[in-house]
Each structure stands twice: as C-alpha cells, then as structure tokens.
Amino acid sequence: MLKVIAACGSGMGSSQLIKMKLEKVFKKLNIESSIYHTNVGDAKSQAQNYDVVVCSESLVSVFANVGKNVKVIGLKNLLSEKEITEKVEAALK
Structure with missing residues (x-):
C-alpha cells in the first residue's frame, strides 16, 4: 500500500482537495493507497514515514531534506x- x-x-482546504483528487487518480490507476492530509509543518515532520508527499x-522546497x-x-x-495523474505516474516509475 502506498502511503x-x-x-x-x-x-x-487545499490539502483536503488534493486528497480527494488523489483518491480519484489512484482509483483510476488501480493503486492501493492510504492518504493523510495536513499542514506543511506537520507534513514536514512526518514525511519520512510516507512514500509520497503531494503539495503545491x-x-x-520545504521537503528538500526529507x-x-x-x-x-x-x-x-x-x-x-x-496534472496529478501525469506527475504520479512519473514519480512512481
């Protein structure tokens, strides 16, 4: 499962929107995932525990050293x- x-x-708002779009994209791509949405500070402190970080x-640059x-x-x-589909596919190759 992709975290x-x-x-x-x-x-x-924005992270919730990203999460909803990611859920649609992952479903289309048949990728099983667990998606958590949060603020950038919390995400930075937890990023090392995830496979993918999605943000604007x-x-x-906030995630340069995760x-x-x-x-x-x-x-x-x-x-x-x-855009999300293209970038997810490219990142997961």
Whole structure:
C-alpha cells in the first residue's frame, strides 16, 4: 500500500482537495493507497514515514531534506486530475 501525505499551508482546504483528487487518480490507476492530509509543518515532520508527499509547487522546497526514498510531487493546479495523474505516474516509475 502506498502511503501518501497531502500538504498545504494551513492543512485545511487545499490539502483536503488534493486528497480527494488523489483518491480519484489512484482509483483510476488501480493503486492501493492510504492518504493523510495536513499542514506543511506537520507534513514536514512526518514525511519520512510516507512514500509520497503531494503539495503545491510553492511548498516543494520545504521537503528538500526529507529523505531520498520519499517522492515529492509539486502541483501547479491542485484541481487538475490530468496534472496529478501525469506527475504520479512519473514519480512512481
């Protein structure tokens, strides 16, 4: 099972939106996952326990030193299933 953390500045709206979009994308790709959403500070402290971190592109640098086994995906458009699908597929190759 793929462990994913969705992060945004405050941990409320944007991370919840990312989580909902990820659930759709993973279902389409037939990837079993567990997705947790939170604020960027909490996500940074827990990132090493996850396989993938998904956040807006502006927050990617926060996760620069979380560990080489953690994939960090930065999104330009948090609502774009197309972008999420493309970036998830590329990260998981």
